[in-house]
Amino acid sequence: MEIKTETATNIISRFNRKAAERVVRGYNINTGLVYMRPVIKGVFYDRTWDPLCHRVYVAITQGLELRKAVDEIMVEILGEQSCPLAVYTLTDSSTGATNGTLTAGRNA
Numbered sequence: 131m132e133i134k135t136e137t138a139t140n141i142i143s144r145f146n147r148k149a150a151e152r153v154v155r156g157y158n159i160n161t162g163l164v165y166m167r168p169v170i171k172g173v174f175y176d177r178t179w180d181p182l183c184h185r186v187y188v189a190i191t192q193g194l195e196l197r198k199a200v201d202e203i204m205v206e207i208l209g210e211q212s213c214p215l216a217v218y219t220l221t222d223s224s225t226g227a228t229n230g231t232l233t234a235g236r237n238a
Contacts, residue, residue, distance in 0.1 A: 153188055162195045171235070 149166065153159045158167040172184035192200070221228050223237040232238050 160193060163193050164196065165191050165193050 145161075149159045149161060153166045153168055156168055159165070167189050168186060169189045170184060170186055172180070174184070219228055220230070220232070220238050222232050224233040225231075
């Protein structure tokens, strides 16, 4: 690279911060790699925001560059896994609960 690693890292970090800042302010952001847009979930029965019924999140989909890169993927099956995967604990990322309950539409 013609520029120092620290300089490149700084530029990329600033770009990411600016993209995040804009998307949380309501703008749609297309970086070429990903497309981000803010979304409000929940039904409005009146004009009042209710944090129990409504939430804001950012929808992220692959952009043109990523779609092109995915088209280049080659899958090679190397064989069967010797030790099958087992899940012992699941954590609800929204609530932190590990009691077997999950929040619909959120990460585990």
